[in-house]
Amino acid sequence: MDLREQLCGRYCSFYKPSRDEAVACGGYRVIEKLSATMSLDLVSCAETSSSYTRERISAVLCAACPFYRDDCDFARNVTDAPPCGGLIAIASLVEQDSISIDDLLSVL
Numbered sequence: 642m643d644l645r646e647q648l649c650g651r652y653c654s655f656y657k658p659s660r661d662e663a664v665a666c667g668g669y670r671v672i673e674k675l676s677a678t679m680s681l682d683l684v685s686c687a688e689t690s691s692s693y694t695r696e697r698i699s700a701v702l703c704a705a706c707p708f709y710r711d712d713c714d715f716a717r718n719v720t721d722a723p724p725c726g727g728l729i730a731i732a733s734l735v736e737q738d739s740i741s742i743d744d745l746l747s748v749l
């Protein structure tokens with residue numbers, strides 16, 4: 642199973658398997674970089690996390706995301722849209738102590 646299936650397919654409500662995604666969101670990029678040096682269990686990781694953790698992650702992750710300015714309603718708070726799957730997965734990994742905010746900052 643590749644990262645798009647493990648991450649986007651499981652966590653992201655915006656993911657369309659048939660679409661050729663040339664640009665990856667900031668969350669995907671972070672998970673991809675961290676996976677190169679850490680063992681991240683995206684399969685058994687919880688799909689839920691607190692809004693507090695998601696806001697902490699968003700504060701450092703979203704500003705570095707190519708979708709932040711024009712394409713992400715969650716980051717712009719214009720609707721009650723959910724965050725991308727990358728942010729959801731990162732927040733869950735942080736809550737279960739698989740990664741830290743410092744790990745996240747090290748690859749941004």
Ligand code: SF4
Pocket residue numbers: 666667668699702703704706707708709713715716724725726727728
């Ligand atoms: S929530 Fe939006 S801005 Fe933040 S990383 Fe995901 S796609 Fe990018």
